[in-house]
Amino acid sequence: MTLFGYRVPMxxxxxxxxxIWEIVGRSGAMFLIPxxxxxxxxxxxxxxxxxxxxxxxxxxxxFLLGMFFAIVVGIAIGVLMGRSTTxxxxxxxxxxxxxxxxxxxxxxxxMILFGMGETTVxxxxxxxxxxxxxxxxxxxxxxxxxSLVEMGRSYGASPWTLYSKIIFFAALPEILAGIxxxxxxxxKGVVIGQLLVAIIGYGELFELYSRNFDMENFWALTIILFAxxxxxxxxxxxxxxxxxxxxxxx
Amino acid sequence: MRxxxxxAATAAAVAAGSDVAVEVRGVCKMYNEVEALxxxxxxxxAGKLTTLLGPSGCGKTTLLKIIAGLIPATSGEIxxxxxxxxxxxxxRAFVFQDFALMPxxxxxxxxxxxxxxxxxxxxxxxxxxxxxxxxxxxxGFENKYPHELSGGMRQRVGLARxxxxxxxxxxxxxPFSAVDEQNRRKFQxxxxxxxxxxxxxxxxxxxxxxxxxxxxxxxxILSRRPGRIAQIIEPEIDRTASPDAIRRDxxxxxTVEEIWQGLKRYVD
Numbered sequence: 001m002t003l004f005g006y007r008v009p010m011x012x013x014x015x016x017x018x019x020i021w022e023i024v025g026r027s028g029a030m031f032l033i034p035x036x037x038x039x040x041x042x043x044x045x046x047x048x049x050x051x052x053x054x055x056x057x058x059x060x061x062x063f064l065l066g067m068f069f070a071i072v073v074g075i076a077i078g079v080l081m082g083r084s085t086t087x088x089x090x091x092x093x094x095x096x097x098x099x100x101x102x103x104x105x106x107x108x109x110x111m112i113l114f115g116m117g118e119t120t121v122x123x124x125x126x127x128x129x130x131x132x133x134x135x136x137x138x139x140x141x142x143x144x145x146x147s148l149v150e151m152g153r154s155y156g157a158s159p160w161t162l163y164s165k166i167i168f169f170a171a172l173p174e175i176l177a178g179i180x181x182x183x184x185x186x187x188k189g190v191v192i193g194q195l196l197v198a199i200i201g202y203g204e205l206f207e208l209y210s211r212n213f214d215m216e217n218f219w220a221l222t223i224i225l226f227a228x229x230x231x232x233x234x235x236x237x238x239x240x241x242x243x244x245x246x247x248x249x250x
Numbered sequence: 251m252r253x254x255x256x257x258a259a260t261a262a263a264v265a266a267g268s269d270v271a272v273e274v275r276g277v278c279k280m281y282n283e284v285e286a287l288x289x290x291x292x293x294x295x296a297g298k299l300t301t302l303l304g305p306s307g308c309g310k311t312t313l314l315k316i317i318a319g320l321i322p323a324t325s326g327e328i329x330x331x332x333x334x335x336x337x338x339x340x341x342r343a344f345v346f347q348d349f350a351l352m353p354x355x356x357x358x359x360x361x362x363x364x365x366x367x368x369x370x371x372x373x374x375x376x377x378x379x380x381x382x383x384x385x386x387x388x389x390g391f392e393n394k395y396p397h398e399l400s401g402g403m404r405q406r407v408g409l410a411r412x413x414x415x416x417x418x419x420x421x422x423x424x425p426f427s428a429v430d431e432q433n434r435r436k437f438q439x440x441x442x443x444x445x446x447x448x449x450x451x452x453x454x455x456x457x458x459x460x461x462x463x464x465x466x467x468x469x470x471i472l473s474r475r476p477g478r479i480a481q482i483i484e485p486e487i488d489r490t491a492s493p494d495a496i497r498r499d500x501x502x503x504x505t506v507e508e509i510w511q512g513l514k515r516y517v518d
Binding site for chain 1: 315319320337338339340342343346348350352354363364367368411415
């Protein structure tokens with residue numbers, strides 16, 4: 001975008017919204033919205049507290065564990081569905097139901113099953129993230145050109161090398177897209193899980209601040225979380241870009 | 251030009267004598283209810299380039315893939331160097347219509363991939379690959395990726411990969427159909443040089459009559475579905491002449507015309 005002949009940097013629009021926030025906050029029109037500068041000061045102070053640090057570690061721990069299982073299981077089921085029509089018709093309906101279902105409604109059930117602890121949160125992350133990974137992996141596997149598989153077979157690849165050296169790499173662009181979307185959903189999962197369990201990690205802090213109308217800290221927490229989610233997604237997107245060049249020319 | 255008519259074709263097809271690389275015996279192929287190939291008996295002489303030619307849907311690619319061991323025949327058998335084919339084997343190498351290159355791998359890794367699958371060490375396979383990359387005229391492109399190459403160059407990579415595994419029989423499935431016309435001509439000329447140099451058996455599928463006549467020692471014409479052998483033609487063209495002389499040669503032009511007259515009835 002250019003303005004009066006000058007090139008405006010990409011993130012400039014964010015600056016506009018920051019200024020608006022600051023003005024609304026200073027005007028005191030809504031007590032729910034404190035000035036952005038106060039929020040940033042609160043964020044600086046917050047990240048130095050032991051409470052925040054241990055909450056962040058708990059959250060990150062649940063998130064990474066849930067994502068790990070989601071990626072492993074998601075890719076495995078996706079490959080299975082992509083290669084076998086039987087598995088596809090057997091599992092397809094469930095994957096499509098769960099990918100669009102409001103899974104938050106299931107968290108109370110999970111709490112009964114797995115208790116009011118981190119296990120429930122891990123399972124929530126897993127359930128939020130896994131389905132889209134399955135669907136994208138399946139699409140990627142189905143998009144592998146048959147001639148590439150025939151090439152592997154005709155040059156003597158064993159089934160294992162066929163998967164590990166050809167099919168996996170040919171489907172990698174779609175698998176990574178699935179993981180990126182899964183990560184975004186997983187962040188939602190970890191927060192919703194912790195909010196509903198309400199006694200651990202980030203969820204506990206959210207509950208604490210919003211109940212006490214401590215808006216500076218509440219917004220500080222939100223901004224840190226949003227930034228982390230965007231950062232993660234951008235990280236995977238940059239890996240995706242590296243392999244994307246070949247998605248079009250397979 | 252030696253024309254072997256349909257009636258005598260079966261006899262001539264199997265009477266090739268001692269130097270036979272690939273034998274096709276009574277091969278039939280059914281795709282569910284559709285009969286793709288019926289009773290194919292054919293010998294492919296060693297060290298020669300034999301073309302399978304026919305109208306689209308006549309099963310020529312199917313026959314090639316059965317020989318490659320990629321798809322099973324419904325009945326009949328294939329023998330390569332006397333051994334019955336049960337699947338893909340190291341004595342056969344395949345060149346694909348759409349090149350089938352791995353887009354995430356360099357030219358070097360693609361060419362050496364057949365050797366990599368055989369478990370050959372990196373240095374050894376790269377030195378072999380480098381030789382064939384040079385032979386197909388791609389020296390200097392070793393570290394390029396397929397998307398950085400033109401269609402013709404990509405197929406040269408596919409050809410180098412097939413040469414690198416040192417198979418006796420090379421199976422080429424319409425290798426030039428995705429290559430533009432001018433590159434195709436140059437490529438055909440280069441292919442003939444390589445056929446001369448490598449002394450391998452080539453089985454070549456094409457739907458281009460000119461290409462078949464220009465390249466082949468022997469042309470097998472298949473009829474429309476169900477595919478059967480309609481005609482076998484051996485264009486006796488002096489290959490020592492320059493490519494341009496061959497394309498103007500009366501024998502070449504007559505053979506093209508003769509095949510066209512035979513195939514015309516299959517075209518709607």
